[in-house]
Amino acid sequence: MDKVEIYLPILIMVAVGALIATVLMGLSVLIGKRTRSKVKMQPYECGVDPVGDTKHPVPVKYYMVAILFIIFDIEVVFLYPWAVIYDSLGMFGFLEMLVFVAILITGYFYILGKGALKWD
């Protein structure tokens, strides 16, 4: 059974998961008591009045990690179909993988040399 229907239970499960979460949260809103005050609704900064906003730039290192992740993870995902039919590919598949990973490793040493993986 490798038709589209097999994904139907997953769709249903998404709906059920959302339903459970929403119902429980609605219940807690109904049951829970509510008292509002200006100080309580402030962002929590350990008892000090919050200074400034949070909408300011974050360090570029996080962006670098995201870029590197896309490169490496996409390459690894490309290897999945290869792994499934590896047995029937034989030696050819092995050598092809070597070339593929060699190119990837070259890139890895390049980013290592450029210092993209230095965190501080």
Add this chain to the structure above:
Amino acid sequence: MLDFLFGQLVATHATFDVVTLSDRTTQALAEDPWLAAGYALLGLAGVGGFLSLLGMALIYVERKVAAHFQCRLGPMRVGWHGMLQSVADAIKLLLKEDIIPDRADRVLFLIAPVFSIIATTLGLILIPMSPSLQVVDLNIGVIFISAVSSFGVLGILLAGWSSNNKWSLLGAMRAGAQFISYEISVTLSLLVVTLFAGSLQLSEIVQSQQDGWWIWRGHIVGLVAFFVFLIASTAELNRPPFDLPEAESELTGGFHTEYSGLRFSFFFLAEFINMFIASALAATLFLGGWMPFHIGGLHTFNGLMDLIPPGLWFAGKTTFIIFLIMWVRWTFPRLRVDQLMRLEWKFLLPVGFINLFAAATLVITKLYFFPW
């Protein structure tokens, strides 16, 4: 006696027929719609009930394990040995005030925990707990689970961003960077088992371990992949020693600082269920899932092992790995952010690639055990 145990006196190599709940539903649909509805309802209610019960049980177990590691007793008051502590906690969380801070982005703030829960539920329905206890069996199972579990971090990022709190934002950024870094290592170690089994379908991967589990059949390669998977998935779960996104000594609560009551508990629940999913995945891929302990060719021995039901094997292995993850939590101190990144990018990633190369060599030379 030895002859009886290891000889080939009786050839009782039990074969397991995998029938998932969705299969049963489709088959019953033609003849008896009510039966089909019953199966579908059983699947849905089963997953829903399992989700909440397992979450509560795991929280209780975690507290008990933590307590005994520190020579304490842990929860003792509610019920026998504190068994009902989690139930009491759930009721308390339900009765708590539901706070949305004034500055928070309301819509995203409300969606974030739901997102985490949905991602967790989807991972859960693919786990093969026994030949007849699996809700859906996709042919791309391994990729699907790793794809769906990545949705969870989206919930964390949304939570941190929408709270409009500096602690939350820092925690969320760390969570994002940490998750995507360690995702590469997880994918690489899953790839090793895919290579051995030649399939992405979870039930087929389990069936491929009929002559032995991949952790010892793939000798050193399987072992290395298993440990890389365990380390990387602990990091993905944001559990200590990799709990930087919620490092309470520096970020108060991390990404869930602004969350309270049930919304907070959703993140908590998702974290614990994700721990179960990671452990179950490790058990399925490396320790044979529900497959009993088999050694290729020793039919009598295998037959004896088959006497223990598959569901019990699965439960035992998964419990063991969950305990391992908890053990790690209470043994090692938390890493610094730069140490965390160095561990992944300069150690686990090269190790993963070398291991993949070794696995490819092993498969092509048929050097793993029982390559028939």
